[in-house]
Amino acid sequence: MIPVSLLILALTRPPAPAPPLAIVHATVVPMDAERTLERYTILVQDGRIAWLGPDSSAEIPSEARVIDATAKWVLPGLADMHVHSGAGDFPAFVANGVTTIREMNGAGEHLELRNAVREGRVLGPSMIVTGPLIAGEEQRWRHAMARTPDDGRALVAEQARLGFDAVKIYDGLTRETYDAIVEASAAAGIQFVGHVPRGVGLERVLESGQRSIEHAGQIAHAVASTDSAALAEVGRRIARSGAWVTPTLASEEALSRRGTPWFAERLARPEVMLVDPGLVDWWRSLGEGMPETAAAERRRAYREGTAALVRALLDAGVPLLAGTDTPNPLMIPGFSLHEELAALVAAGLTPYEAIRGATAEAGRFADMEAEFGTIRVGARADLVLTDADPLADVSSLARPTAVVLRGEWLPRERLDGLLGEALAEVGAESR
Numbered sequence: 001m002i003p004v005s006l007l008i009l010a011l012t013r014p015p016a017p018a019p020p021l022a023i024v025h026a027t028v029v030p031m032d033a034e035r036t037l038e039r040y041t042i043l044v045q046d047g048r049i050a051w052l053g054p055d056s057s058a059e060i061p062s063e064a065r066v067i068d069a070t071a072k073w074v075l076p077g078l079a080d081m082h083v084h085s086g087a088g089d090f091p092a093f094v095a096n097g098v099t100t101i102r103e104m105n106g107a108g109e110h111l112e113l114r115n116a117v118r119e120g121r122v123l124g125p126s127m128i129v130t131g132p133l134i135a136g137e138e139q140r141w142r143h144a145m146a147r148t149p150d151d152g153r154a155l156v157a158e159q160a161r162l163g164f165d166a167v168k169i170y171d172g173l174t175r176e177t178y179d180a181i182v183e184a185s186a187a188a189g190i191q192f193v194g195h196v197p198r199g200v201g202l203e204r205v206l207e208s209g210q211r212s213i214e215h216a217g218q219i220a221h222a223v224a225s226t227d228s229a230a231l232a233e234v235g236r237r238i239a240r241s242g243a244w245v246t247p248t249l250a251s252e253e254a255l256s257r258r259g260t261p262w263f264a265e266r267l268a269r270p271e272v273m274l275v276d277p278g279l280v281d282w283w284r285s286l287g288e289g290m291p292e293t294a295a296a297e298r299r300r301a302y303r304e305g306t307a308a309l310v311r312a313l314l315d316a317g318v319p320l321l322a323g324t325d326t327p328n329p330l331m332i333p334g335f336s337l338h339e340e341l342a343a344l345v346a347a348g349l350t351p352y353e354a355i356r357g358a359t360a361e362a363g364r365f366a367d368m369e370a371e372f373g374t375i376r377v378g379a380r381a382d383l384v385l386t387d388a389d390p391l392a393d394v395s396s397l398a399r400p401t402a403v404v405l406r407g408e409w410l411p412r413e414r415l416d417g418l419l420g421e422a423l424a425e426v427g428a429e430s431r
C-alpha cells in the first residue's frame with residue numbers, strides 16, 4: 001500500500017470554481033417519483049443545480065458551457081451506502097457514477113478525506129463516515145472494543161466529538177453494552193447503524209431506533225426461517241420500526257458462489273486489475289478446494305434465504321439502500337454498485353425501486369434530501385448521464401457517458417483517464 005497522504009496528493013488540485021454548465025435537450029430522471037422529464041435543461045452553477053425546467057423556458061447564461069444531451073438520460077449521481085474504502089478507490093467510484101459513499105468503518109483518514117472532498121481539494125465522492133466499528137469480541141479488521149457498557153459510552157462520546165456521522169454497531173456486543181451505546185448516541189445526537197448482534201437480537205434492535213440494518217444475511221440469521229409467512233411478518237416489523245435495510249445482496253451472492261466457474265469468470269475481469277493484488281489473492285483463496293455440492297447448497301440458501309427475504313422487505317414497504325460492502329470478495333469499488341443494482345432487480349425490485357436505493361432513499365436516509373439523491377434546484381450538482389433508459393434496464397448505468405461531480409463535467413474520456421491513472425498506481429504499488 002502506498003501511504004494515503006501520497007494518494008491524496010495525486011488527486012489533489014487547487015479548488016477552482018467550475019464554469020456554469022447547461023445540460024440541454026435531456027431526458028431527466030429526477031428520482032423523486034417514477035417519472036421522466038423530456039426535453040429538459042439543467043443549469044449548474046457553483047457546484048449546485050441552479051435551475052431545472054423545459055428547454056423552451058431555459059435562459060442559458062452566455063458564459064455557460066452547453067452540453068447537448070439529446071438522447072441521453074440524466075439521473076442523480078449514485079450512492080454506494082456500504083463501503084470500506086480509501087482515496088485510492090476514488091477514481092473507480094467516480095468513473096462508475098458513484099458520487100456519494102457511506103464509509104462503514106471510518107478512521108481519522110476518512111474524516112480528512114470527507115473534508116477534502118467537501119472543500120473541493122480532492123476529486124472524489126462525497127462521504128458519510130461512521131466511526132470505527134464497535135465490537136464486543138475480537139475481529140479480523142480494525143475495530144473499537146466495547147466489553148462493558150462504560151466502554152460503549154466512552155467510545156460513542158469520543159466518536160461524536162471527533163465528528164463521525166454515525167456509530168457502527170458490530171458483532172459480539174452484549175445487550176447491556178448495546179443499550180449503553182443507544183443511550184449515549186441519543187445523548188450525543190449521533191445516529192447508530194449496523195449489525196444485529198446475536199446477544200441483542202432483532203426485536204431490541206428494532207425498538208432501539210437503530211437507523212439502518214446492514215446485510216440481509218444478518219436479518220435472515222436472526223429470523224432463522226425461510227417460511228414466507230415468517231418473512232412477511234419480519235418485513236412488517238422492520239417497516240414499523242422505521243429502519244432502513246442495506247441488503248448488500250451482490251456481496252452475499254458472490255460469497256454464495258465461491259468455488260464455481262461463475263466466481264472464476266468474475267476474477268478474470270479486467271477491472272479486477274484495479275484491486276490491490278493482496279486482496280485479490282484473498283478472494284481467490286476463498287474458492288479453492290470447494291466441492292461442487294457445497295457450492296450448490298450455498299447457492300440454494302442464498303436464493304431461498306437472502307433474496308427471498310429482500311422481496312418480503314420490499315413487499316412490506318421497508319426502505320432499502322444499495323450497498324456493496326466493497327472490498328468484500330469480487331466487490332470492486334464503483335463497478336460493484338452496478339452488480340448490486342442488478343442483484344436487487346433479480347430479487348424482485350423494479351429498476352426504479354433498485355435505483356431509488358442508490359439515490360433518493362440514500363438522501364432521505366442521511367437526512368440530506370435537499371443535498372443529494374434527487375435532481376432538484378439547490379442540490380449538489382452530482383449527475384450521471386447514460387445512453388439508454390435506466391428505468392428499463394439498470395445495466396445502462398454501468399458505463400456512464402459522463403458524470404457531473406460537484407458541478408465538474410467529466411466526460412467518458414476523462415473517466416477512462418482516471419481509471420488508467422488508478423491502474424498505474426496499483427501497478428506501481430505491487431512492483
Ligand SMILES: [Zn+2]
Pocket residue numbers: 082083084104325
Ligand atoms: Zn461492511
